[in-house]
Amino acid sequence: MKKEEINKLFEGLLNKYFDLKMVSLCTSDGFGILHQSRLDDEVELDRVSAITSSLVSLGNASSKQIIGGNLHSTIVETDNGNLLIKKLKLAEKELVLSIVTSKKMLLGEANYLITMCAKNIALM
């Protein structure tokens, strides 16, 4: 896996977007790969990976059993900011990308950001 490249991508994003608080990548079965964060309360990669992989799988179950259609993203909105999670494929591996943004960043912007990030990783 292109860990170095992805790490650089994450770094670049965190530098560019001040309201981006965390970027994290794990396998779809919840094993952490990479993680960068400037959240006040530092979270462990293992924990983020377990929680985001679960949420994505539940998002998937919802899209299959309730809405119909393919899952684009799973979103958790809070009064402190948002967590967005996306599935992606890299070298035939199912991965989960997640970002945390501060409440100052609009949900649409955050969604655009994670979509671009996922696209960039998938192209590596």
Place this chain on the structure above:
Amino acid sequence: MYRKLVVIGDVGAGKSTLIRTLSEIETVDTDVTSSKNIGKPLTTVGIDYGRITLGEGDAIGLYGVPGQKRYSFIWDMVKEDIWACILLVKAEHLRAPDKLIDLINVFINDKEYCPLAIGVTHTDIKAINQVVIQKVLQEKGVNAPVFSVDARKKQSSLLLLHTLLSMHNANDFSKRENMA
């Protein structure tokens, strides 16, 4: 009455299968492709949820939880008000019994009465003496009936459920006896 039944056990023991076998609704399935070799292609990352109706307003909710420690946030979501617990053990191994005991304790500790039944799966592939498993757990202070079950088969899986219902009935009965 709504009763919460939790299914715990090692990876590959058959938790998701058991819930699929017993549930009358399409289960909420959170299996994904495993990135590591765990002896099977899929692994559960969220929760397995199924349901059995016993009668009017009377149902059992089936909750399967991943056993890996990093998913402990799901244990916390599920562990309140549990009615009974099923532990599945794969016949090939009783790996790390201490971990299993810890897991059992997460769910049945602090409960007034929460029966546990143990199912040993995959006995069609490997014969195993259930008494050995029972003894290992007994030495660690866990007393529970042990059965050989095939999680893919309904009758076999129902054995565990019927056992837990009987254990509850017996407990209710002795409570009444004590009061009389």
